[in-house]
Amino acid sequence: MELKHLAIRELLKNADETQATISNRGGPVDIQAPMAQRLFDTLVSAYGRRAALTHGSFTVEDPDSHPFITNFRQFISGTPDDSDFLSLCDVAMEQLAASLSSESASAATGGYVIFCHYSADVFDYLLVALVRDKNGVAFDGNLHPTQVIELDLDKLHQAAKINISTYKEGTDSYLSFIGTKRKGDITHYFSTALGCSDVVPARQATSELIRATEDFCRKNQLQDKQEAIVDDVVGYLSKQRSEKQSAYLPDMDEIFAQHIPPEQAESGTETFGSFANSEEYQVSHEFQPHTSTINNYTKIKAKADNWQLDFSKRSLGELNSTSDIQFDPNTNSLIIRRLPTKVVDQLREALDD
Incomplete structure (x- = not known):
């Protein structure tokens, strides 16, 4: 991975306050600094481990009313320099502060907003993440324990990643963002500020889930159980659809748990939920099953x-x-x-x- 631009800003807001403000602290970070690279690597790794990503795109309803979207388009229209990157960060911070000050986000608190523009493989990305700090313990020169404040990078509270390359290609899904793991409880202030929308077509999400099911079975030597597992997954999707309910990836993990032997489950390093939620399949943590796609996989008896x-x-x-x-x-x-x-x-x- 190649880090191209990095900036860190600060949003100030306590849970009992109604107004969020932007701190004067922070700004661009020298990407050649060793700690900058370490921060970047840790952040990208933490985002990659999340198994509750929602995939989508920018809102299609009056996108010009979302300043971040407009400025993002300007940012990628040419070869962005430091000034372009910082201008985009400024707009994002203004939108985040406004969204964090809304009534629906009254219980939310501020934190440090990290902006990363980087490339990985053949793709360019923009990653925006909100992290907070925590108390840690270190030793002073005399090996006496002392308190230090450190970033809690392993617990990303909010984040969004935009695949700039696929956005330019005009694909349906080019961004992902983090929500909570509880069903139907996604904190919207962060994604709203950036204009993110959960608009991956139901047909695509349903077909990709089934494709991921088949691939996961092959990858984990479950070919002899594959047909039964696919049947259970399709049955679950049919039930959720008939009851007009969303489908949830954690429910998929429960289905696989019924088929995977305990000794094999203990040795596994990846859950099906994280596998299907990855960049390759982009199945959101929560999605609406698609009727005709489900019907294609139902059985004739x-x-x-x-x-x-x-x-x-x-x-x-x-x-x-x-x-x-x-x-x-x-x-x-x-x-x-x-x-x-x-x-x-x-x-x-x-x-x-």
Whole structure:
């Protein structure tokens, strides 16, 4: 990762106050300083560990009324220099102070706002994070314990990360932001100030969740349980949709826990929630299931006197299509293609008998 710009500012507000103010302290930080790089690395790592990210984009409703969005567009329109970066930070601080002063954020407190402009792999990012300090213990020159104040970087209270590269490409989802882990309880003042909106299409979130389910099974040697796990995930999504409820990633972890042996779960280093919430899949902590996408994964079950069928709708297609199971309306018959070797052997053995 290459750090391009770094700035630290301070928002002042106690929980019993109604007005947030911007401190005169802080400003640009020399990115060549060793501690600047360490701060940046720790911050990005802490953000990457969060498994309750909401993915989305800037609000599409009158985006020009959001000063941060307007200034962000100006910031990325050319090759931003230090002055452009600090101007963007100033606008963000003004919006954060205004949002933090709203009635809905009355219980919220201020903190240190860290702005990072950096590149990783082939992407450019802007990360804005609110952190607070905590009391720590250190030794003085005589090895006597003394109190120090240190940043609590492991506990990001609010943060938003914008993928500048994908934003320029015009994709649907190019930002993520942190909310709380309790269902339906996301603190909005931070994301509102930056114009963030949870607008990842329900179709995309649903299909990516199922794709992540299949990939997670393959990654963790759960292929023999994959079909059952996908069925449970689809069943959960169907239930939430029928009850007009959101789907939640922590519920997915509970589904996987029913299928993963305890010894394998203890040795695992990643939960499904964090896997699906990652940059590759971008499934939000909370999202609305998409009906037609769910229907594509539901099963067709049929039974006669001496046979029964049980397969996913997405496996079915018309005659001469690429689907594994094809329906021939002329003969009212099914053609099953690409049979696994094990099934072929069973069929041949049955015929030999």
